Amino acid sequence: MMRMIMFFLVGLVVHVVFFMSIFDIYFTSPLVHGMAPQVPPLPPPASRLVLLVADGLRADSLYKACANGSKRAPYLRSVMESQGSWGVSHTRVPTESRPGHVALIAGFYEDVSAVAKGWKENPVEFDSVFNESRHTWCWGSPDILPMFAKGASGDHVYTHTYPADREDFASTDASRLDTWVFDEVKLFLQSARENSSLMSSLQEDQNVFFLHLLGIDTNGHAHRPQSQEYEENIGVVDSGVKELVSVIEDFFDHDGRTAYVFTSDHGMTNWGSHGAGHPSETLTPLLAWGAGVRSAQRVTEPQPYHDGYLEEWMLESLRRVDVNQADIAPLMSSLIGVPIPLNSVGVLPLEYLNNSDEFKAESMYTNAIQVLEQFKVKMAQKKETTLSFLFIPYQPLTESRQAQLVTEARVLIQLEKYEDAITLCRFLIGQALEGLTYYHTYDRFFLGCSVVMGFTGWTSYVVLVILKTHASLRRPHTHTGQVSGKTLWWVGVGVTLLVGMFLVVQRSPLTYYIYCLLPVPIWYSVLKEYRTLTDLVRSYSSLPLCKCFGYFVLLTFGIELLVVSFFYRSVLTGGLVVLSLWPLLSGLYSKAKFRSVSWVLACLCLASFPLMPVVGREANFHMVTCAGILSVFISACYLWSARKRSLYLTDRYLFLSQMVQVAACACLPTSTHSSLQLKQGLPLLNQVASWITLGSSMLVPLLSSTRMFHRLLSIFLSLTATFLLLSTGSEALFPPILSWLMFVWINIEQDAILSQGISGRLELCAIDFSDNIDITKVRQLKLDDIRRSYFFVFFIITAFFGTGNIASINSFDPASVYCFLTVFNPFIMGGLMMWKVIIPFIIVMCTFESIQVSTQLSSRSLFLIVLVISDLMALHFFFLVQDYGSWLDIGTSISHYVIVMSMTIFLMLLSLVTHILTSRRVTLWRSHKMHFP
Structure with a gap:
């Protein structure tokens, strides 16, 4: 347990460092100080x-x-x-x-x-x-x-x-x-x-x-x-x-x-x-x-x-x-x-x-000198912190070239050739601005290589951990060719000293030491696990090579599909259509027809959302009301299907009260909108009810039973009520349809486990989140678990892009938060919109937790595969970051990397929150079991 916690903490630190690196590489302030003010004469x-x-x-x-x-x-x-x-x-x-x-x-x-x-x-x-x-x-x-x-x-x-x-x-x-x-x-x-x-x-x-x-x-x-x-x-x-x-x-x-x-x-x-x-x-x-x-x-x-x-x-x-x-x-x-x-x-x-033309020429000359002063300060700063034999000046504007252009512009003004002087000053400004960008990005390649080294090292280490601890490999008893740990340690110390001395001489910022030295211990850990690779090579004869190659090709294609979906949301629609065929292609349809049909229908319904516009949707509060009715209907169907199962009386009352709350929250946005349209302001009752619903959204589920579907239903109702309050149109239908698909996924994974002949299958109705899985029953990873992990990453991306993308977050409609407040407050409004984005994440995370429990896998096993997939995506986006083109192109490319890295860090933290949300229970009163009539 302690090793698992240490691995989690180390992984969290590594990803935080990788995440922060993008700010030092691309988001450092371009401002410099120490220039002299320039005033036209x-x-x-x-x-x-x-x-x-x-x-x-x-x-x-x-x-x-x-x-x-x-x-x-x-x-x-x-x-x-x-x-x-x-x-x-x-x-x-x-x-x-x-x-x-x-x-x-x-x-x-x-x-x-x-x-x-x-x-x-x-x-x-x-x-x-x-x-x-x-x-x-x-x-x-x-x-x-x-x-x-x-x-x-x-x-x-x-x-x-x-x-x-x-x-x-x-x-x-x-x-x-x-x-x-x-x-x-x-x-x-x-x-x-x-x-x-x-x-x-x-x-x-x-x-x-x-x-x-x-x-x-x-x-x-x-x-x-x-x-x-x-x-x-x-x-x-x-x-x-x-x-x-x-x-x-x-x-x-x-x-x-x-x-x-x-x-x-x-x-x-x-x-x-x-x-x-x-x-x-x-x-x-x-x-x-x-x-x-x-x-x-x-x-x-x-x-x-x-x-x-x-x-x-x-x-x-x-x-x-x-x-x-x-x-x-x-x-x-x-x-x-x-x-x-x-x-x-x-x-x-x-x-x-x-x-006068003289005034214009003098003003433009002043403008050119003012920009050139920034360039000079930037160049001096970079030259001072770079070894002389490594410093490469900006060739179009060397010191001699600067003096030549400034002198020529001054002479042209004195000769009253004002148009020529203005043209030359504009040219000088353009060169100086390009030079500012050159020196501002001077260390970008060096830092980028360091981050990539760390990235590839960490991903390699996680793969080795999966192979070593969660996969069955033949382990021959041999120590031939083993590299001495002491030798590796001294090599690591030597590399650390060399890199550190280089950074000291360069007078690099403290963060540079972190980015450049972090790959050393990571690759040290990778090289220490080289025997795992040799074990894999020796086990090749017992591996299903064709099946492994097929999974590798499909996984590579799937990761590329997710990368492209960041640019074109409609790709997710195609992905969901392909996923809908999974029961048919895997042979599960013949064993579970009803669930397979439900899977197909749920995938196709969810596939419509990425085709909807991310911004510019007209408010349609009737859709919000319909979403509330659908959520109540889904919950009622579950309670009806559970009529033959034992259920605590308090849980029954809790579910009924949550269904009433969802129905009320479906009506509040319409009521609030009508009041605002009539210029009567935000009704106090609506505002109080909205904040109470938000505040209780993570607490009420803790009052329900920890049996799997009872707890999942309570979480769904609680989160849906909040989501409805933050919706203005068709996006309100997203959580109930997503939850429908997640419910079917849990059930159909059980059929997949059964078809593989894995013993010890648990009945879903009997699974309790609060029960610890017997460690002796935790099975080794199978190739099909890669598919489960990929499904999870795919659904996480769908949860984010299903109702929006970067533009929708950047251009959110303030009407979405009118149930909570109407007075402008960027932090509260931004926090509410972020919670709206997180809600589908939690639904998918709870589903993944359920699948881990029901398929008898340790939470670490599947999550390590998810980590590898996410890191491969993040590395892909790191190479796609660009510093040319329009500001929108640059910002979008960086945002993709930030989102994937944030998602990885966020999922690591959210997994702990989800575990608490699913397995912990707060008891306020003594419960009595009852049976539905």
């Missing part, structure tokens, strides 16, 4: 900047006319047509508020690890336009503003936020969040007339006013972007901006020194979510007008955009200038003459500037 065109960010506003929602031809935002439309420049700002994934605002205001794209470390705080220190300004005043959400205030040096960023409970998706009028901001700005300017100190600060240059407008995003989540509430909120923002501009111009006596930038942090899908890479999420509006901004330009020739939006928006005659979201930061810096944020990777969009 010429005076700026504006003294102050007003930045308005309409959170969640799609580009087409602003630019496209209404069905009747009217404009949703007449004032902003007039600005586009006469006063300013416009275009589309292209965001990057994840399309969330925090990374969107960081890109806008700091000029760089926040890495995923930074987003995960904090919602309001700064996990890493970074510079921003607000930090470089003389004063910045901010109004808006408490989720966004504080991180820029706390990231600023000094005390010159002032925030004014409303209480967090105002961000309520059930609010009768979410546009009040925006009117609050506009009203507060007007009150602020009024108070400044009576406050000489504040008035003096406002009259200074390099000031920024930031208005964060959250109403559109809130209405989009609650009512969808095509709703009347969303479109009316756009009108509220439009009229608010119009009034605000008038107030500001009056306050500063129409001095013509105010620049305005209106944009959005991200868009929104038609179904009211954001986070992924759909064009409706990544295309946001950008309008700029005022001091230093080029006024509207009429064009007659076709514009270089072929996406069809100009015609759809009826804007063919107005010049459109698209930018990357990070380009807005240097634009704002240039307008008010502050240094471009030190870590900005944006390229100044000169088409938005209304100034």
Whole structure:
């Protein structure tokens, strides 16, 4: 037992290390520090900047006319047509508020690890336009503003936020969040007339006013972007901006020194979510007008955009200038003459500037030097921590090449060849950005090789453990050729010292020591078990080689099938169709026709779910109600089939009460939705009932009998009740159909065991989870157990992708959690959605636990095979990780590896939870047996 616990702990540590390695290889922060601020030498065109960010506003929602031809935002439309420049700002994934605002205001794209470390705080220190300004005043959400205030040096960023409970998706009028901001700005300017100190600060240059407008995003989540509430909120923002501009111009006596930038942090899908890479999420509006901004330009020739939006928006005659979201930061810096944020990777969009060619050239030169400074610091850091004979500089931008390009650009500006200087600066920026990526990924190959060595070593060791302890091999009594353990130990020590010295000389981070040294003890353990391989070779004559080869081919194909399913969910449908033929192909149909037919029907029903869309499903609470009825029907059928079996009276009452609870939970989402539609808010009774159901979901099953199907039924009812509360449509049918298939799987495995002639078969109705299996009856592994383990991994993947995928998690519908809360809280909402994802996992895990018990296998035996299959998948995804292409491609490839590794670690932990959930019982009262009439 102690060896098993040690193996589990070591395996957990190894997988945690492999899991964390991906963050050091791909998710390290790209930010560097120590650069000198760069400021254009010429005076700026504006003294102050007003930045308005309409959170969640799609580009087409602003630019496209209404069905009747009217404009949703007449004032902003007039600005586009006469006063300013416009275009589309292209965001990057994840399309969330925090990374969107960081890109806008700091000029760089926040890495995923930074987003995960904090919602309001700064996990890493970074510079921003607000930090470089003389004063910045901010109004808006408490989720966004504080991180820029706390990231600023000094005390010159002032925030004014409303209480967090105002961000309520059930609010009768979410546009009040925006009117609050506009009203507060007007009150602020009024108070400044009576406050000489504040008035003096406002009259200074390099000031920024930031208005964060959250109403559109809130209405989009609650009512969808095509709703009347969303479109009316756009009108509220439009009229608010119009009034605000008038107030500001009056306050500063129409001095013509105010620049305005209106944009959005991200868009929104038609179904009211954001986070992924759909064009409706990544295309946001950008309008700029005022001091230093080029006024509207009429064009007659076709514009270089072929996406069809100009015609759809009826804007063919107005010049459109698209930018990357990070380009807005240097634009704002240039307008008010502050240094471009030190870590900005944006390229100044000169088409938005209304100034001399000299000013544009100097501004672009400043932009190039600012990016080049980052490159120099990054190169110096890498050169300092790499042995001189191993350091390979970025060839297109060596130190001599840098000096040459900078000097040439400076000379071109002095010769007033501004267009040539601008072209050269853009080239320099592009080279510097590529060089930043080169040095940022410099150690990636080295670390990747270390992780692969550890991965392959661990997988080899697990295979050897399976062969040694869980398979029958002929073990001849010979010690010929045995490698001395002492020799292996000294070799391991020598390799450890060499690798350690290399890392010390390189001044590598502590985590590098873990990744590079971990393979040493792993391969030491593998080499110590070499006799197991020799035993396998000597036993080849007694092995069914053809059958082994067939299993190897099928397993390889099956693993590839699972890998492809991460990219194409529909592959799971094909897999389920093939699995449905298993009883027919294996000959079980002739011995258990009813169960075989049930297996086929359950597989085919479950196969429909991967074909359904992962996001964009319209809410259909009638389906939730039907799912509740189906769950109650399945439970009633079981109780009816158990009428001849002894059942505790308390269990009978418990099951009946759980069935009533499931029926009630099937009605709560409809009731909640109706109340929210009528703008009556979330009913308190519904909220209390939902939280009680959630809190009791893992406790109530512990009150039931530990007999196999009694406990499984209680777990199913308890988890289904919670799942129904988190559902909005057809996905609510997934747990009952999955449970049906799992129930049939348990029964049909018993028939498979019987057909193999394995003695000591247990009757399912007599199996009690709380009884320890007699160790003398635990059998050795058979080849067919590989099939059982693969089925388990396949069903685990199906449990995850059956109702969604990465996009559905990233773009979840907030309506799924409305039974629990409507006030925006990313952590609670995210936790609830993760629990929804875990519920199908627990159903499959409990089934696997049942199969281990009923087939008389130790829990370690099958799980080791599962571990090998999962690790092979993880290794496959490790090689598929890419650092090129779009941000979505890169993020998706990394996410696949993270999901598989998380699944492996999670299953190791969940197996313990499942064991407790199935085998432990809490007794609150004395039970009496009874028989059904």
